[in-house]
Amino acid sequence: MESFADLLAREREQTLGRLAALTGDFDAVVAASRDTNADDEHDPEGATIAFERSQVGALVRQAREHLAEVDAAVDRLHAGTYGVCERCGRPIAPARLEARPVARTCVVHAG
Secondary structure, three states: OOOHHHHHHHHHHHHHHHHHHHHHHHHHHHHHHHOOOOOOOOOHHHHHHHHHHHHHHHHHHHHHHHHHHHHHHHHHHHHOOOOEOOOOOOEOOHHHHHHOOOOOOOOOOOO
C-alpha cells in the first residue's frame, strides 16, 4: 500500500499537471477571442467563446482550490494531525483517506 505522504505527493503532482493544462486552455481561449472580431453580445460564436472562457476559468479555480486542499493536507501530515477528524477528533478511516486524501472529517461528519 502507498503511504499517505506518497498519495498526497501524487495528488499534488496530478493537480499541478491539470492546472497547467487548464491554464494553457484558458490562455488559448482568451487568445482566440482576442484574434477575432467576435462581439459576445451579437455574434453567435461570441456566446460560445464567452461560455468556454467562463467554463475553463471555473475549472482553473477548482484546480487551484484543490491544490490548496492538498497543501493543507500535507501540512496536517507534517503536524501529525492528518487522518484525524476536525469535528470529533476520531481517526478518519484509511479507506476514506485513500478515496479522498484531502478529507478533513470522518464519514459521519462529512455531510
